Amino acid sequence: MSSTIQCMVMLQHVRFIYKMNKTISLMFLFPVAKSVLKGVEAAGAEGRLIQIPETLSKEVLAKMHAPEKDTSIPTISFGGASGENTVTVEDALVNCDGILFGYPTRYGGMPAQVKAVWDATGGLWMKGALIGKPIGVFFSTGSQGGG
Secondary structure, X not given: OOHHHHHHHHOOEEEEEEOOOOHHHHHHHHHHHHHHHHHXXXXXXXXXXXXXXXXXXXXXXXXXXXXXXXXXXXXXEOOOOOXXXXXXXXXXXXXXXXEEEEEEOEOOEOOHHHHHHHHOOHHHHHHOOOOOOOEEEEEEOOOOOOO
């Protein structure tokens, strides 16, 4: 058993927070997220997929031929905004034992939507709510050079 899986066995509730909007993400990142989730659950932990909200308009997404959002998976809500099947940033990041982020790269870096999640955590850091919480990252890219 790898040390990563051994670590996950000690975690009871793991959040898988991912960003998906392009075909590359649908083809590669989402299956990776589901595979990692399956491994964590096989090790005895509870996992939960949560989507990072899209900030692009429906018109832009249509021009990009972006896949439809999977409405069965909850989406993070910001600033008290709520909607159908949403979770707050605090619920997504605090009410768990560990967090795994998955996202496509955007010219070698994280997409703006992922940065928005981190930008929304200032209050959590100030309260010490994220201290001692293990976090991991997995990513996908559409080019050989990673960006």
